[in-house]
Amino acid sequence: MGKLTDKLKPQEAEISSASMADIAFLLIIFFMVTTVFSATKGLDFKLPKDEDKTAQAETQEAIFFKVLEDGSFLMDGRPATVDEILPYIGPKLERWPDKPIIIYTRPDAPYKAMVRIYDELIKATEPPDKGGLGLAKTPNISIPTQSEVNDYIALFGYNPFEQQ
Amino acid sequence: MAFKKRLTEIKAFIPTASMADIAFLLIIFFMVTTTFDVDRTRVNLPKSQMRIEVPKGSAYVVIYKEPGTENYGYKFSDGKQMSTPVASLTDLEAQVSAVAAVDPTRPFVIKAEADTPYRIIDTVMDIFRRAGVEEIVMLTFQRTKDDTE
Numbered sequence: 001m002g003k004l005t006d007k008l009k010p011q012e013a014e015i016s017s018a019s020m021a022d023i024a025f026l027l028i029i030f031f032m033v034t035t036v037f038s039a040t041k042g043l044d045f046k047l048p049k050d051e052d053k054t055a056q057a058e059t060q061e062a063i064f065f066k067v068l069e070d071g072s073f074l075m076d077g078r079p080a081t082v083d084e085i086l087p088y089i090g091p092k093l094e095r096w097p098d099k100p101i102i103i104y105t106r107p108d109a110p111y112k113a114m115v116r117i118y119d120e121l122i123k124a125t126e127p128p129d130k131g132g133l134g135l136a137k138t139p140n141i142s143i144p145t146q147s148e149v150n151d152y153i154a155l156f157g158y159n160p161f162e163q164q
Numbered sequence: 165m166a167f168k169k170r171l172t173e174i175k176a177f178i179p180t181a182s183m184a185d186i187a188f189l190l191i192i193f194f195m196v197t198t199t200f201d202v203d204r205t206r207v208n209l210p211k212s213q214m215r216i217e218v219p220k221g222s223a224y225v226v227i228y229k230e231p232g233t234e235n236y237g238y239k240f241s242d243g244k245q246m247s248t249p250v251a252s253l254t255d256l257e258a259q260v261s262a263v264a265a266v267d268p269t270r271p272f273v274i275k276a277e278a279d280t281p282y283r284i285i286d287t288v289m290d291i292f293r294r295a296g297v298e299e300i301v302m303l304t305f306q307r308t309k310d311d312t313e
Contacts, residue, residue: 022182025189033196041215042273042303047293067282107283111276112210114285115302119212126214145290146283 043119045141062100063089066161069106071113085120090133093124101141104149104161114143203247203275205239210278211307218301219271223263225256225288227276236277236284243270253284257291264295271299 066074073080075088092099101121105114121139126132144161153159205228224247226239238256241247242263250256263270272292276285292300 022185029189029193029196032193041217041306042301043212043214044216044271044299044301046299047297105282105286107281107286109282110278111280111282111285112278114282115210115212115278115304118302119214119304119307122214143289145293146286147290148293 043115043122045118062102063092064161065101065103065117067103067105067109067113067117069108071110073113073117082116082120085117086124086131086133089121089124089139093133093135093139097135097137098140101139102161103141103143105143107146118143202241202243202245203239205247205275207275207303208278209275209303209305211311212302212304213307215304215306216301218273218303222271222273222301223260224273224275225260227274227280227284227288229277229279236280253287253291256288257295260291260297261295264292264297268296268298270297271301272297273301273303275303 064074064076068074075085080088089101103114103117103121118141121141123131124133124135124139125137127134149159149161203224203226205226207226207228221243223243224239224241226241226247228237228239229235230237238250238253239247240250240256240259242259250259260272264272274285274288276288289300
């Protein structure tokens with residue numbers, strides 16, 4: 001009964017799909033591994049390495065930011081807002097890209113106010129359509145610490161940053 | 165047919181050939197996705213627009229506000245292990261100097277509350293300066309165009 005129909009049965013072709021799941025998982029893991037998601041980011045700055053290099057620039061030749069206790073700040077003695085920073089320093093930095101910029105923060109001022117100004121200054125290297133000045137070099141920013149100020153007072157008898 | 169059909173036992177079995185496959189896949193998956201956070205303190209960071217990725221292995225100085233009080237607590241990690249509480253800024257100086265003496269190129273991250281009085285940050289910066297730290301990263305949240313402060 002079975003012998004005749006066996007010869008006439010068409011040959012069934014099949015692709016074994018047993019390893020399909022394996023390959024699928026391997027590809028998932030491969031792409032999970034090669035895709036990088038940044039978890040933490042922040043503002044970066046480097047401290048000057050030389051001890052001999054005087055970080056004290058004259059306040060007249062430097063652009064001077066003084067951050068006050070309520071979070072507002074003075075730019076070269078004048079009260080200013082964050083939007084006024086780049087238009088003000090743009091021409092000065094174009095004339096002298098290494099012009100020192102000093103950010104002096106009062107001890108009771110909030111940290112975020114200093115970060116805000118630093119962030120705005122770093123934007124100078126961004127292209128103008130992204131809100132920057134398109135400068136080639138990051139500005140020369142120095143942030144004096146209270147103990148450096150105290151050393152200055154010990155030498156010269158006054159706080160250079162509280163004169164304006 | 166005339167004779168009785170034989171009752172045969174139906175043998176059931178689960179093919180275990182792919183068990184090893186699945187085991188290795190899961191091992192590799194968890195090896196790949198496990199990340200170690202050096203510090204998990206919840207801190208309200210200041211916001212900035214310009215940001216860089218924190219280099220792997222950076223040391224962390226954490227300045228957080230103790231919940232419900234106006235006091236600030238400190239934690240420190242050398243980048244290789246979880247952050248541990250630090251009793252005072254003088255203790256912090258000892259730990260920072262120890263790490264920077266061995267590796268001055270290691271970046272140090274300041275993870276501080278946005279409203280921290282600047283005197284604390286100033287002291288920490290001074291500790292970094294005296295210890296010879298070369299690179300500092302101030303950890304921030306991303307500032308979007310809607311942020312007004």
